[in-house]
Amino acid sequence: xxxxxxxxxxxxxxxxSETPESVYSIKSNLFAQHLRxxxxxxxxxxxxxxxxxxxxxxxxxxxxxxxxxxxDNFQGAFLPLLEHNMKASWFITTDCIGGHAQxxxxxxxxxxxxxxxxxxxxxxxxxxxxxxxxxxxDLSRLxxxxxxxxxxxxxxxLENLLSAPVTSLAxxxxxxxxxxxxxxxHAGYSLACTTRPGWFGSENNPFxxxxxxxxxxxxxxxxxxxxxxxxxxxxxxxIVSYYTGRVLNKLHAKVGIx
Numbered sequence: 103x104x105x106x107x108x109x110x111x112x113x114x115x116x117x118x119s120e121t122p123e124s125v126y127s128i129k130s131n132l133f134a135q136h137l138r139x140x141x142x143x144x145x146x147x148x149x150x151x152x153x154x155x156x157x158x159x160x161x162x163x164x165x166x167x168x169x170x171x172x173x174d175n176f177q178g179a180f181l182p183l184l185e186h187n188m189k190a191s192w193f194i195t196t197d198c199i200g201g202h203a204q205x206x207x208x209x210x211x212x213x214x215x216x217x218x219x220x221x222x223x224x225x226x227x228x229x230x231x232x233x234x235x236x237x238x239x240d241l242s243r244l245x246x247x248x249x250x251x252x253x254x255x256x257x258x259x260l261e262n263l264l265s266a267p268v269t270s271l272a273x274x275x276x277x278x279x280x281x282x283x284x285x286x287x288h289a290g291y292s293l294a295c296t297t298r299p300g301w302f303g304s305e306n307n308p309f310x311x312x313x314x315x316x317x318x319x320x321x322x323x324x325x326x327x328x329x330x331x332x333x334x335x336x337x338x339x340x341i342v343s344y345y346t347g348r349v350l351n352k353l354h355a356k357v358g359i360x
Contacts, residue, residue, distance in 0.1 A: 113169060195236070197238075
């Protein structure tokens with residue numbers, strides 16, 4: 103599609119082999135279809151931290167991000183990525199390493215989290231292991247000091263584990279407040295991402311990088327539309343409305359209608 107722009111950032115969560123319990127998780131065999139689509143259509147996977155130097159990136163660059171750090175990502179995403187010679191970035195909630203995602207409301211196989219050994223293996227294979235805070239709080243309710251403590255502690259835990267710098271952050275639930283950005287910068291991060299959809303670069307602030315959410319029923323066709331329109335809602339109804347609006351705007355401009 104001629105109007106595809108890059109780089110673009112996608113947001114995944116769990117990749118279970120069975121039916122996902124969350125609308126934000128995607129079945130592993132469907133994720134494999136996404137990888138085949140991206141490869142067939144000449145997308146180059148990059149790491150989230152690579153966005154710090156966007157002008158040096160190849161055309162059709164894409165960042166695959168995984169929030170939280172679910173254990174099923176190892177078999178369902180990491181190994182398939184290796185097979186396709188592709189890479190991705192994982193935002194890890196450090197209090198839950200080797201445990202369960204407490205915020206999901208129930209404990210199940212799909213709430214299990216990656217352990218330290220798996221994270222080290224993924225890092226060694228070229229994946230980016232980044233920060234999703236310690237406890238996965240709603241940052242919009244926290245003070246500057248509370249947020250700084252979450253950001254700083256998670257960064258140190260991951261850096262001690264990996265023996266490597268951690269410079270990328272994702273805000274849990276996509277929520278943040280006026281204190282979040284300075285707290286993240288002062289904790290030593292270079293980039294942070296939200297859950298707001300849109301193109302990379304549509305926000306000038308490196309601590310407000312936009313991402314496109316992937317949902318459990320997103321086929322390769324839906325993925326293609328999300329890449330083309332940089333939006334979470336790419337229903338045909340919305341696309342038709344979008345183009346109808348553009349045509350009407352052009353007609354109005356042509357005849358001088360305000």
